[in-house]
Amino acid sequence: MEAIAVTADELYRFYRAGDEETRALRGVTLEVAAGEIVAVTGPSGSGKSTLLTLLAGLDEPDGGTVWITGRRMSHRPPAEQAALRAGKVGMLVQNGNLIEHLTVAQNVDLAQRLAGQVSRKRRNGLLFELGLSGRAGAWPSSLSGGEAARAGLAVALANRPALLLADEPTGELDAHSETPVLALIRDQAQTGTAVVIASHSPAVRRFADRVVELADGRVR
Numbered sequence: 001m002e003a004i005a006v007t008a009d010e011l012y013r014f015y016r017a018g019d020e021e022t023r024a025l026r027g028v029t030l031e032v033a034a035g036e037i038v039a040v041t042g043p044s045g046s047g048k049s050t051l052l053t054l055l056a057g058l059d060e061p062d063g064g065t066v067w068i069t070g071r072r073m074s075h076r077p078p079a080e081q082a083a084l085r086a087g088k089v090g091m092l093v094q095n096g097n098l099i100e101h102l103t104v105a106q107n108v109d110l111a112q113r114l115a116g117q118v119s120r121k122r123r124n125g126l127l128f129e130l131g132l133s134g135r136a137g138a139w140p141s142s143l144s145g146g147e148a149a150r151a152g153l154a155v156a157l158a159n160r161p162a163l164l165l166a167d168e169p170t171g172e173l174d175a176h177s178e179t180p181v182l183a184l185i186r187d188q189a190q191t192g193t194a195v196v197i198a199s200h201s202p203a204v205r206r207f208a209d210r211v212v213e214l215a216d217g218r219v220r
């Protein structure tokens, strides 16, 4: 049997503001095997980012459970969620996952330290593959949009995650920069990392092993 990297079991998430209630997720179930690449697509507001945030344990579902490599992520103390995330999950988010007062290389090092797996060789290899060797000492604020997206991927992969979550990872990239990013994600999947990518990009849909379409907070 294939190892299951992430299980989302009947996830519900409602946002309430005054009398308004947004039902962002309404019973989403998803299972992703080690090494599998799943694209989560759907119109704006369909719940893609909400789903990724719950899988990362950065927010709690109002119903349902998230399991990462067989360990419960949802509804447990934040310190335990953070430890599980640091060890098992890589996150690439639209607004960047780079800490501004650390250089690109220091950002990668920090992600490795949090996971307890420091490797200069891996850091330099990631930066090389992403065309960032010359930007290792750069501050995040000095990076172009494309460079920042690639540096974010280096950080997300620093801990050799069992699960990579990427929210519009190629949103900032032109076709020329999209290719190495997707190639590195494919390489990572071949080592057993499960990948969930929320994206509107047709290239990402074609690239994925499986496409899951959300509409109004449900899997279509």
Ligand SMILES: Nc1ncnc2c1ncn2[C@@H]1O[C@H](COP(=O)(O)OP(=O)(O)OP(=O)(O)O)[C@@H](O)[C@H]1O
Pocket (backbone or CB within 6 Å): 015, 016, 022, 023, 024, 042, 043, 044, 045, 046, 047, 048, 049, 050, 051
């Ligand atoms: N923190 C929040 N507070 C209130 N409503 C929210 C919050 N986050 C998301 N929502 C609402 O939940 C719904 C799902 O949002 P979500 O960001 O998950 O969609 P999405 O599919 O990722 O959209 P996009 O493609 O535009 O990024 C939307 O109606 C959104 O307005």
